[in-house]
Amino acid sequence: MTFEACAGIVERGDPDRFLAVMAAPVAARRVLFPIYAFNVEVARAPWVTEEPMIAEMRLQWWRDALEEMASGGTVRRHEVTLPLADMVDGDGARALDRLVAARRWDVYKDGFEDAEHFNEYLDATAGELMWQGARALGAVNREDVLRFGRAAGLARYLAAVAALEEKGRVPLLDGRESAIAELAREALNNIARPVPNNAAFLEAWQAEPILRQIAKEPWRVAQGTVGLSPFRAKLRLLRWS
Incomplete structure (x- = not known):
């Protein structure tokens, strides 16, 4: 349950972000790989099954893991959860829950309700992911x-x-x-x-x-x-x- 496992998940599941992280300083890689590995696991959860209930359960598992991180309690063992818990604080874990919740749209075949819904989806997924990575590396704006x-x-x-x-x-x-x-x-x-x-x-x-x-x-x-x-x-x- 190491940084190397997270790097492997990103390399296989998100090769563009993998190349980006490999171009970053070594210290930044140790922050970004667990965050991006978490994103890979969450993003693919709705697509590994045709059963919406099972997909929802997979997403809920990650929401529960983030709640454990946010509360400071014992975090369930997984090759991503433990490295991630070392990289994000309580506020970061609670913010990443927004990303998981937004991925519920991927479970179903309904379109977006309106432009606000579409923009919220992009904010909660791509925007929040970048912010939590940048925040963990010292960004403030x-x-x-x-x-x-x-x-x-x-x-x-x-x-x-x-x-x-x-x-x-x-x-x-x-x-x-x-x-x-x-x-x-x-x-x-x-x-x-x-x-x-x-x-x-x-x-x-x-x-x-x-x-x-x-x-x-x-x-x-x-x-x-x-x-x-x-x-x-x-x-x-x-x-x-």
Whole structure:
């Protein structure tokens, strides 16, 4: 139940964040890998079963684990829970519960209720994840980090739309190309990295060029062809780190 186990989970389940963490200083890796491993485990919980009740139980297990961390009591043994408990304080554990609760949307096939619901989902997942990583590494301006994380999360989300549709989900409120391009343009207004710099921001290394790609060629979202070439992606990560 070690840092190395968390790194392996991220490498297998979230390779882009794995590359970002490996570009960070060693001390930051020990903070970020448990947080990102937690995110991998929670994000995949709704997808490992077709039974909503079982998926809900899996998410509740993580909510109960976070409550144990927040209360300062004995934390259930798991290859992620114990390293995570060493990296987040009570406030962090309670905040991450918001992320788990938001993932309940992934269990079902209903669409988002409205734009507020969609933005709340991005805030609670991508935004909160980035904030807790950045906070654990010393960041203090929550709103700037949440805004940046939400924009980066939108880039990832739009890249996943075609896969979500294949799974029977309704991922967008408005799937017209003009509406998708507008989402990307709005997010570009929030994509500047907060200052001072923080290793948790590295996870957004591809966000800006992907959003620019979508704003220019929104048809890529439906076709599932959003993304950078491996060479361009790695070059950008080198420049960011």
